[in-house]
Amino acid sequence: MDIKIVDVSRAAKVSPTTVSRVLNNNPLVKADTRKKVLKVIEELNYVPHAAAKNLRQQKTLTLGVIVPDIMVSYYTNLVKGIQNKAYSEKFKVIICDAQNNKDIESEYLQLLTNRSVDGMILVESMLSKQEVMELVERGYVIGTIGRSIVDPKIFNVQTNTAEVAQQAVEHLIEQGHKDIAFISGYAHAVDSFDRLEGYIKALRDHGIPFRPELVENGDFNQEGGYAAIQRLWAKELDFTAVFSANDEMALGVYDACREGSIAIPQELAIVGVDNERVSRYLTPPLSTINQLKVEMGYALAELLIRQINGELDDEHDRIAIIDSQLCIRGSSDYKRT
Amino acid sequence: MDIKIVDVSRAAKVSPTTVSRVLNNNPLVKADTRKKVLKVIEELNYVPHAAAKNLRQQKTLTLGVIVPDIMVSYYTNLVKGIQNKAYSEKFKVIICDAQNNKDIESEYLQLLTNRSVDGMILVESMLSKQEVMELVERGYVIGTIGRSIVDPKIFNVQTNTAEVAQQAVEHLIEQGHKDIAFISGYAHAVDSFDRLEGYIKALRDHGIPFRPELVENGDFNQEGGYAAIQRLWAKELDFTAVFSANDEMALGVYDACREGSIAIPQELAIVGVDNERVSRYLTPPLSTINQLKVEMGYALAELLIRQINGELDDEHDRIAIIDSQLCIRGSSDYKRT
DNA sequence: TTGTAGGCGTTATCAC
């Protein structure tokens, strides 16, 4: 049987209330009393019981995070940022790996919605807006990343994707490319859409006509990227560069180039997005867009926690923006090969 | 205000006890009553309150995991396995990233030891045996990975590290190497020690004398590996192969070879350990030892959960063993380059 | 400045 607050109070010859006040740094307690109580707490190795506290306060000091796949470094980076902020505020973080599966995601949501958490961050969630809004109604503080469900009650962190995508394509144009293919991610991702937007804008700004046949979907994974570039080649369109909506798909392009003995960047220049860890180690290293994922997670967690703690007024901005950067490497820059 | 059990009980014209019994699948309840209650639960959208349940049952159905760094894929793989098992048993998982820092690790331990979890998995923990045993005394079910604290009360998962390390070095010997360097991880890691053991045994079995000067410490990270190979070269020992206690340090060796224009594997053959994701993408691909990390996490979580659920008798084995495999790639095999 | 009493939502115990 563990020590509880009344054991401490008896040993210190005060009431449980006083002990509770000491624990919660209530300034009403006299310094002497506080010291005495702290001493007993120390001696008895008393640790407050979280469940009892949660029950009484109707709070858990816990954040839930649902990511599509915990092994993808993009998500791990976000998680790291969320944790950094959470722990600095004495919050715990429960992580769920939805395994890219809507049913599993719903199941984990169930697991968390029994008041196990005060708030949740949904990363590239597949849930419907309705499902998410239900949670908001029930009192949860919700944040999203990646596939934003637009609603003034939902917190969100964004990056200037379209803008940097545009810069990336402009960089390719500056390298002398005119025929640039685009490999997109799956349809429901705003991210992919934004990157396409940047791609189109860069072309237009430089007087290059947009050719839809140069766009193929690669589903954001390596195999998809491989298949997409094969389909592009099959059309015999004579493009000299490709902008891939993420690094993962660019890996597939590398695979295809290796098989077909196509030199990067001489015969095909490539730029990806995400700055995954492997990208730096490819031959040649992959040019990419570096999103400050840790910072993104941190910023969103900060918003949620402030809201949970009641520090945010209703007018406060619920969207954080963290700028990304273009990283030029050998896969797109002749001078660096 | 959320719906609670008495709201359901009133609407269904039964007692709270009966509702509770339905929720917990108590077979005593008549089928009719059960159906009626379930209908009301559905209608009112009742969700049990975890904290209240935790308080009453003195259980949380939650596992805590502390890893040194959530961004290292080795740990992420373990976490994935732990989660797979946990969620299938309706357990939640709280993940803490100790950032390779003992103080932070202790802090997170504090965070969890207020009965936020029923059990904990400590991955390559820096805590002293005493600290960990205290938790056991306080009733937590503890599992360790990597740096095992040997005690019959502590759960543990191991792999046949020494054995496979020996195979790896034998593989190098078969490739014709006699002078093989070893880059070790930091001192407190059993893993590094086991790999050294395998290295020495392989040499001995093939009549090659063990030369301590061929061993350098690289602290398990890329920079350390880079520095270690430089120190080895500085000694002018004429070795032709190196066995690195993990892939991370092997990356540092690759860096050094690139700078020094040393051909892999012709001038220096390399074998690592961990089968990190990047290893496959290096030029040439890195030979390595593939630990079944997901399976390791899964096996350990299974032991803990069974113990928490009281399904394990005291005699049951508290150690799980998951075998690893040697992956031979271009960095050590001439025929594959 | 400190103490008393009641309740947070659930389940275990015992009685019917």
Add this chain to the structure above:
DNA sequence: GTGATAACGCCTACAA
């Protein structure tokens, strides 16, 4: 089969 009641450990009006 079902129901009343107490208890899990803590916090917070309110009283002193």
